[in-house]
Each structure stands twice: as C-alpha cells, then as structure tokens.
Amino acid sequence: MKILHWFRQDLRLHDNPAFSHAAEHTIFPVYIFDETEGHPFPIGSASKWWLHHSLKSLKDSLLGNLSLYRGSPQDILLKLVEKHKIQKVVWNRCYDPWRIQQDKVIKLSLREKGIEVESFNGSLLWEPFDVLKKEGNPYQVFTPFYQNGCLKGRPPRKTIATVTNPIFYHDTNSLSVENLSLLSKQPWEEKFHHHWTVGEQAAQKRLEVFVEDHLSFYKNGRDFPAQYHVSKLSPYLHFGEISPHQLWEEINQIEPNLHTECFLKELGWREFSHYLLYHFPTLPSQNFQKKFDAFPWENNETFLNAWKSGETGYPIIDAGMRELWQTGYMHNRIRMIVGSFLIKNLLIHWKKGEQWFWDCLLDADLANNSAGWQWVAGSGADAAPYFRIFNPTTQAKKFDPEGIYIKKFVPELKELPIAYLFEPWKAPLSILEKAKIIIGKTYPHPIVDLGTSRQKALFYFSTL
Ligand SMILES: Cc1cc2nc3c(=O)[nH]c(=O)nc-3n(C[C@H](O)[C@H](O)[C@H](O)COP(=O)(O)OP(=O)(O)OC[C@H]3O[C@@H](n4cnc5c(N)ncnc54)[C@H](O)[C@@H]3O)c2cc1C
Structure with a gap:
C-alpha cells in the first residue's frame, strides 16, 4: 500500500502522528506551497524565509524524499493520487477556519475517487x-x-517515537525548495541567519x-x-x-x-x-466584543510608519519594533507594550498592528496573533481591560532597568546616562551633546504626548 503524507504545519519526523501512521506502509511525503488566489491569509514575508529553511531541513531528514509542489492543494492532490496510484492520504489537522473548510472539501473529493483519507492531531x-x-x-x-x-x-x-527506516516513494518530477521562490531578494532577511537555526x-x-x-x-x-x-x-x-x-x-x-x-x-x-x-472564526478580522466596532480609530499613516520603523521617540517602543525588524521576533512583554502604544496612544486600529506582525514575525500565527492583538486592545475574549494602558516609560524602567535591551536595539542612545535613557527629550542639552544626540535629528521627538493621548483613548473607550 502507498500512503501520501501531506506535510503542512508539522515539519518534523518525531511525534508526528500522521507520518508515523503512513510510514507503516510505503510513504510518499508531499508538501504543497499554496499561494492561490482567494487565500485569505497569505503567508507573511518573514514566515516565507522560515518555511524555505524548514523545508530544506525536513527534506534532508527525509534523505531527499520530499516531493514539493506549488498551487491549489485540492488540484494537486487529486492529480497525485491518480498518477502515482495512491490508496490513502493522511495529514495532521490545522485549525485555522479557512483550512478546516478547505480540508473538508479535499477530504470529500478524495473519498469520491475511492481514496481513503485520515487526519490526526499533531499540534x-x-x-x-x-x-x-x-x-x-x-x-x-x-x-x-x-x-x-x-x-x-x-x-x-x-508522544510518538520517530519511525525508523521508512520505505519512501518520491516523485522525481517534483520541484526543489528553491523552485518555490520563498526567499525574497531583500537584505533584511539575511539578518535572520544570525539569530536562528531552523x-x-x-x-x-x-x-x-x-x-x-x-x-x-x-x-x-x-x-x-x-x-x-x-x-x-x-x-x-x-x-x-x-x-x-x-x-x-x-x-x-x-x-x-x-x-x-x-x-x-x-x-x-x-x-x-x-x-x-x-x-470564533472571525477572531482575526472582527472585534470579539462588538461594542468596539463603534471606536473612532484614527487613520494616521505618519504615526503608523513611525511605529513600524521604530522612530516614535519612545526608546522601549523603538527598541521593540527594531528587534522585530532585525530578528523576526519580539519579546512577549514588549509585544504588549508596543501593541498598547499603537492602539491606546496612537489610536490606530489593532488590525494594522496585527497585519504588520503577520508580515514581520517568524512566528506569525493566525490564532496567537489575532488573540494577542485583541487581548491588548481589550476587544477580545478575556482581554486586558481597555483602561489598562501601558505607560512605555514606566514599563521600560521596570522591565529594562539598566537599559540593556534599549541600548542593544537603539544604539544611537547608548551613551545616554540611565537617568535620561527612558525619556531622552528630558535630558539637558549638555548631556545630549556629550552623548552625541540631537533630538529631532539623530533621535526623534516623542510623536505623541503620553498623558493627552491616554486621556483621549480613555474618553473614547468610556463612550462605547
Ligand atoms: C500583540 C501580540 C501578538 C502576538 N503574536 C503572536 C504570534 O503571531 N505568534 C505567536 O506564536 N505568539 C504570538 N504572541 C504571543 C507571545 O508573545 C509569543 O508566543 C511569545 O512571545 C513567543 O516567545 P517564546 O516562544 O519565547 O515564548 P515562551 O514564553 O517561551 O512561551 C512558550 C510558548 O508558549 C506559547 N505562548 C507564550 N505566550 C503566549 C501568549 N501570550 N499567547 C499565546 N501563546 C503563548 C507560545 O507558543 C510560546 O512559544 C503575541 C502576543 C501579543 C501580545
């Protein structure tokens, strides 16, 4: 019997229930990169980099026996089972709502062709x-x-042990990992190599x-x-x-x-x-608490761009956004602080933050990202109350008391004494000069006043 194992978000051999099941027979390991039209959440740029390297690593573990394709999974699977005389298709379940729908359709169409299908819980x-x-x-x-x-x-x-010596089947006409064109030519991706082994x-x-x-x-x-x-x-x-x-x-x-x-x-x-x-499948796109639909978000592109590029004038925010850009990761405490700042000081919709994280995070995950953003906004299930507005300066003093994190990612502030590191705009001119900082030139003025923006947010929230 020949069983096709469809790899998705289970790029491993150990504790892989569907793979172990398939490997009891001749196993045909397949990965399909799906960027077809209508895909509601196309994979982000940073995730593509990770996927490229993850597939390479998986292919090595499979001694080269990973057949790769690009296109609609349904079309490709239907062709593969026919062409390669496959009796059964297995996969580990993915729980993103659009995938559940897609898998149901695929399951049905394979069964109509007389192919056995079985899914497992791997995640x-x-x-x-x-x-x-x-x-x-x-x-x-x-x-x-x-x-x-x-x-x-x-x-x-x-957990399930790794299968020893499986018998592989491989399609010699399939694509190489490079053929999937997951890597862009952007130099920022190159930096990820310094921080991660995939x-x-x-x-x-x-x-x-x-x-x-x-x-x-x-x-x-x-x-x-x-x-x-x-x-x-x-x-x-x-x-x-x-x-x-x-x-x-x-x-x-x-x-x-x-x-x-x-x-x-x-x-x-x-x-x-x-x-x-x-x-609650609308979690990535709609407020979990409907009353938040009435919030008068401000659509300020200048503020949004300053936030994205780590140029807000608030060192802990800028450090976090630059950590994300440079490493594809951001520490959880900082995700909460930059999220609160975007939503509750810049009054920008949480979806803008969600989208930026989706594109830049190596761990971009539909469930964790949307739940995280709605938690920070206060619009989610069991979310932080709307009146909890993190003060970035207080948070920085508490959680980065020596300024090590700030200095790492905002090196233009590294000569500034700790007394002014969290609020550089308050430093006397002589101190700034000594630290080679010109506020407004080498480091930005704060883009909003924390007190006024906080009051404004609280007022808007109180009217919901
Ligand atoms: C605005 C916002 C957006 C987020 N977006 C994502 C995202 O796209 N992908 C993602 O994986 N996580 C996301 N998180 C959750 C959390 O920040 C990360 O999971 C965590 O920082 C990952 O680092 P770690 O593996 O070192 O975590 P650790 O502290 O080592 O935790 C171990 C694991 O537990 C899980 N975990 C930890 N904290 C959380 C949490 N708050 N919510 C859900 N799972 C958690 C993660 O899978 C994590 O890898 C987000 C949080 C916020 C506030």
Whole structure:
C-alpha cells in the first residue's frame, strides 16, 4: 500500500502522528506551497524565509524524499493520487477556519475517487471540539478553560517515537525548495541567519538549552526582555518542527515548581488562542466584543510608519519594533507594550498592528496573533481591560532597568546616562551633546504626548 503524507504545519519526523501512521506502509511525503488566489491569509514575508529553511531541513531528514509542489492543494492532490496510484492520504489537522473548510472539501473529493483519507492531531494538546462547558458552549475565559476544561479533562496524548527506516516513494518530477521562490531578494532577511537555526534538530536543541539554562528563572525572568529567560520556541511550534506534546512531556518530567507551572500555563494560552479561533472564526478580522466596532480609530499613516520603523521617540517602543525588524521576533512583554502604544496612544486600529506582525514575525500565527492583538486592545475574549494602558516609560524602567535591551536595539542612545535613557527629550542639552544626540535629528521627538493621548483613548473607550 502507498500512503501520501501531506506535510503542512508539522515539519518534523518525531511525534508526528500522521507520518508515523503512513510510514507503516510505503510513504510518499508531499508538501504543497499554496499561494492561490482567494487565500485569505497569505503567508507573511518573514514566515516565507522560515518555511524555505524548514523545508530544506525536513527534506534532508527525509534523505531527499520530499516531493514539493506549488498551487491549489485540492488540484494537486487529486492529480497525485491518480498518477502515482495512491490508496490513502493522511495529514495532521490545522485549525485555522479557512483550512478546516478547505480540508473538508479535499477530504470529500478524495473519498469520491475511492481514496481513503485520515487526519490526526499533531499540534494541539486538547482538541478544541472536546473542551466545552457543562452546557455544551465554548469557554470564553482563560482560567476556567485551562483549569476545568483542559487540566481536568483527558490528559494530552503521549508522544510518538520517530519511525525508523521508512520505505519512501518520491516523485522525481517534483520541484526543489528553491523552485518555490520563498526567499525574497531583500537584505533584511539575511539578518535572520544570525539569530536562528531552523528545523527539527534546532528546535530540540533550543528546548534543551531552555530547560538547562532558563527554565529555573522563567516565572519572573520571562518579563525582562534583556534576559531572554524565554524559550523562543514559537516559530518552531508554529511550523510544527516541535510539537506542544513534546514540550508538555519534557516539562512534566521535572519536579513541578513555579517555573514549570508557569511555562505549561503559557502553552495553555497557546491552546486558548487556537480554541478561540476554532470556535470564533472571525477572531482575526472582527472585534470579539462588538461594542468596539463603534471606536473612532484614527487613520494616521505618519504615526503608523513611525511605529513600524521604530522612530516614535519612545526608546522601549523603538527598541521593540527594531528587534522585530532585525530578528523576526519580539519579546512577549514588549509585544504588549508596543501593541498598547499603537492602539491606546496612537489610536490606530489593532488590525494594522496585527497585519504588520503577520508580515514581520517568524512566528506569525493566525490564532496567537489575532488573540494577542485583541487581548491588548481589550476587544477580545478575556482581554486586558481597555483602561489598562501601558505607560512605555514606566514599563521600560521596570522591565529594562539598566537599559540593556534599549541600548542593544537603539544604539544611537547608548551613551545616554540611565537617568535620561527612558525619556531622552528630558535630558539637558549638555548631556545630549556629550552623548552625541540631537533630538529631532539623530533621535526623534516623542510623536505623541503620553498623558493627552491616554486621556483621549480613555474618553473614547468610556463612550462605547
Ligand atoms: C500583540 C501580540 C501578538 C502576538 N503574536 C503572536 C504570534 O503571531 N505568534 C505567536 O506564536 N505568539 C504570538 N504572541 C504571543 C507571545 O508573545 C509569543 O508566543 C511569545 O512571545 C513567543 O516567545 P517564546 O516562544 O519565547 O515564548 P515562551 O514564553 O517561551 O512561551 C512558550 C510558548 O508558549 C506559547 N505562548 C507564550 N505566550 C503566549 C501568549 N501570550 N499567547 C499565546 N501563546 C503563548 C507560545 O507558543 C510560546 O512559544 C503575541 C502576543 C501579543 C501580545
């Protein structure tokens, strides 16, 4: 029997339920890059870079036996099963609403041709359709979802060992990774190489380093962007180079403590975002709380561009936006601060931020990104209240007290004494001169006044 395994966001061999199932027979590993028209969320630029390298790494692990195609998955799969006499097609489920629709159609059309189809859970600890309140409705608040729905429910499945010596089938007429044209000619992508090693083995290594060097600082350390006591596993999780089951199992082998509990809870937030997207498919495009539809957003392109390019005059915001641009990643605390600033000080719609992150983040993930933005805006399920407006200066003093993170990404401020680093515009001229800074020339004036913009936002929110 010949089984086609359709790789999607499960670019790994270990703990891959569909792949292991298929490898009991002759396995035909396939990846289809789909940029067809009508695709509602085309992959972002940074993610394309990651995907390119991830596919190369996967192809190596498969000893070259990955057949690549470009186009509509439905058309391609239907042709492949016929041409290569395939009896069964398997995949791991993706839970983005448009994919669920697409998969249903594909499943049906393959079955009509007499092909067996089976899908598996490779990416979520709990199936979103299994976790419901007593009355049968989905949860909308994180704590009861996680505590009652997840932890008191059926435990996540055990991880599955890597298949040894599978028998491969390969289409010699398929494309190479380069043929998919995922890499652009933009030099900014090149920088990612300095920060990331892509692929399943790199994910495993990163997990080991995290557990060894950072986990015991996680609970408090995860809030300090200069310390990086976080796993930075998000892109690997998004592309499925590591599964949440592997993390869950690994962390649960350690004697439970504050840090392990906190890390598992963050995986719980990941589950919650995917759960929300599954049950509320308009999460990426519409306010979860409808009253936010009446908010009078301001459409200020100058402000938006200053935010995107890290030129707002607020050092912690500029550091965060430049970290994103330079590394394809941004620390979670900083995502919240720059998000709050965009929405609640610049009064720009959260969707503009969501779109920018979608294009620039290597971990851009439909569920986590839309849930994250709606959480910051206050418009989401179980979101931060609208009146919680992060003050970027106070946040910077608290979470980057020595200014290490700021100086790393805003090097033009590195000579400024710490007393003025968080508010350079307040420094006396003599200090600025000594630090070789001209406000308005080498570093911008603050683009908005925090106090007035905050009052304006609070007023608008109070009218909803
Ligand atoms: C505005 C905004 C946008 C975001 N966009 C994304 C996105 O596109 N993709 C993405 O993966 N995460 C997103 N997040 C969530 C979070 O910031 C990242 O998951 C986290 O910073 C990734 O870094 P890490 O792997 O070092 O996290 P760690 O602290 O090491 O956490 C481990 C894993 O837990 C999950 N996790 C942690 N925090 C959250 C959270 N708040 N929500 C959901 N899952 C979480 C992630 O999968 C993460 O890899 C966003 C958050 C905000 C506020």
